[in-house]
Amino acid sequence: xxxxxxxxxxxxxxxxxxxxxxxxxxxxxxxxxxxxxxxxxxxxxxxxxxxxxxxxxxxxxxxxxxxxxxxxxxxxxxxxxxxxxxxxxxxxxxxxxxxxxxxxxxxxxxxxxxxxxxxxxxxxxxxxxxxxxxxxxxxxxxxxxxxxxxxxxxxxxxxxxxxxxxxxxxxxxxxxxxxxxxxxxxxxxxxxxxxxxxxxxxxxxxxxxxxxxxxxxxxxxxxxxxxxxxxxxxxxxxxxxxxxxxx
Numbered sequence: 001x002x003x004x005x006x007x008x009x010x011x012x013x014x015x016x017x018x019x020x021x022x023x024x025x026x027x028x029x030x031x032x033x034x035x036x037x038x039x040x041x042x043x044x045x046x047x048x049x050x051x052x053x054x055x056x057x058x059x060x061x062x063x064x065x066x067x068x069x070x071x072x073x074x075x076x077x078x079x080x081x082x083x084x085x086x087x088x089x090x091x092x093x094x095x096x097x098x099x100x101x102x103x104x105x106x107x108x109x110x111x112x113x114x115x116x117x118x119x120x121x122x123x124x125x126x127x128x129x130x131x132x133x134x135x136x137x138x139x140x141x142x143x144x145x146x147x148x149x150x151x152x153x154x155x156x157x158x159x160x161x162x163x164x165x166x167x168x169x170x171x172x173x174x175x176x177x178x179x180x181x182x183x184x185x186x187x188x189x190x191x192x193x194x195x196x197x198x199x200x201x202x203x204x205x206x207x208x209x210x211x212x213x214x215x216x217x218x219x220x221x222x223x224x225x226x227x228x229x230x231x232x233x234x235x236x237x238x239x240x241x242x243x244x245x246x247x
Contacts, residue, residue, distance in 0.1 A: 001061065001062070001063055001064075002017075002058060002059070002060050002061060002062050002063075002064055003060065004060055006060065007060050008198070008210070009202075009208060010208045010210060011059075011060065012057040012058060012059055012060075012210065013057070013058040013059065013060065013062075013064075014191075014194070014195075015054060015194045015198075015210070015211035015214075016190060016191030016192070016193075016194035016195055017191065018054075018058065018064070018084060018096070018097055019052065019187065019190035019191055019193075019194055019214070020187035020188060020190060020191045021064060021066055021084070021187070022052070022066060022082050022084060022097065022099050022101070022187070022190075023046055023049075023101065023187030023190060024066075024187055025066035025067075025068040025080075025082055026044075026046065026068055026080040026082055026101040026103060027043075027044050027046065027103065027187075028068070029068040029069070029070060029080055030044030030070065030078055030080055030103040030105070031043050031044040031105070033070055033073075033078065033117075033118060033120075034078075034105035034115060034117055034118065036118050037116075037118045039115065040107040040108065040109050040110075040113070040115060041107075041108045041109075042105040042106055042107050042108060042115045043105070043106055043108060044078075044103040044104070044105050044106075045103060045104055045105075045106045045184065045219075045222075046101060046102075046103055046187075046219055047077065047102050047103065047104050047142075047218070047219050048101065048102040048138055048142060048216065048217065048218050048219060049099065049100075049101050049102075049190065049214070049216065049217040050099065050100035050101065050102075050138070050216050051099075051100075051213065051214065051215050051216055052097065052098070052099040052213065052214035053097060053098045053099070053213055054096070054097055054210070054211050054212050054213060054214075055095055055096055055097060055098065056086070056094055056095065056096045057096070057210065058084075058086040058096050059086070059088075061088075062086045062087055062088055062089075063086070063087040063089060064084065064085070064086060064087075065084065065085040065086075065087060065093070066082055066083075066084050067082065067083045067084075067085070068080050068081070068082045069081055069082075070120055071100075071131060072120070072128075072131030072132070072134060072135055073117045073118070073119055073120045074117065074135050075116055075117065076104055076105075076114050076115075076116060076117060077102055077103065077104045077117065077135070078102070078103055078117050078120075079100060079101070079102055079131065079134060079135065080100070080101050080102075080103065081098075081099070081100045082097075082098070082099045082100070082101065083095060083097070083098055084096050084097035084098075084099075099214075100134075102138060105117060111184070111222070138216075141216065141218070142218050142220075145218050146218070146220050161204065163233055163234050163235065164233075165203075165204075166200045166203055166204050166232075166233050166234035166244075167200070167231065167232070167233040167234075168196055168199040168200045168203060168231070168232050168233075169196070169229060169230065169231045169232075170192055170195060170196045170199070170229075170230045170231075171227060171228070171229050171230075172188075172192055172227070172228045172230070179224075184222045184223060184224050185222075185223035185224070185226075185228070189219075189223065189228070189230075190214075190217065192228065192230045193217070193230055193232075193246045194211055194214075195230075196230045196231065196232040196246055197211065197232050197244045197246055198211070199232070200232040200233060200234055200242075200244050201234075201242050201244060204234055204237070204242065205242075209242075212241060230246060230247070231246070231247050232244050232245065232246040232247075233245055
């Protein structure tokens with residue numbers, strides 16, 4: 001049940017809360033699948049989030065349902081597609097979010113050891129081929145974007161309504177509640193990213209804003225026992241929407 005402390009400033013459920021819930025659902029189904037075989041016990045670690053759609057707002061008092069399904073597996077990774085439903089228990093359910101995430105299984109004995117993924121059964125050869133294409137596409141994009149994680153965004157020194165002025169930074173000390181069994185940070189990272197994007201958007205518009213869509217997110221390194229610095233800046237505006245880059 002979505003509670004008052006899950007709300008954003010508008011009164012709807014915070015987009016970061018939904019993103020965190022999506023990641024947790026993906027982690028559960030991935031970890032369960034990867035431990036079906038003999039060998040080291042493992043925990044699925046998030047490595048990439050595909051574009052996430054916010055189709056409808058979720059409201060306080062509604063019941064959130066996250067339905068996760070494994071749709072492709074390679075030797076060392078698997079794709080999970082997730083649908084989020086909001087239920088008003090007095091009326092009906094409605095679809096609020098769709099997302100696709102990629103996980104790799106990490107051994108509980110050695111966090112740097114990537115385990116093999118048990119293969120899944122496909123309904124048809126076409127379904128498997130479509131999954132393979134998605135796997136190859138995300139693998140290529142991760143390689144292309146990996147170098148960008150070293151980029152340092154300069155501090156803003158520009159007047160209002162410029163890209164530099166929109167830049168915002170959130171610093172978060174990692175705590176026990178942020179971590180998985182490996183003591184690595186999990187879905188809270190996406191919540192922080194959504195919060196920074198909201199700060200950037202509000203600073204630019206001076207009005208209430210909501211998340212409409214999240215593009216692909218790549219996770220290149222583990223976060224463990226760290227102070228996390230999340231920085232966002234405005235990169236494009238239209239009449240009714242904004243694009244914000246978050247690092």
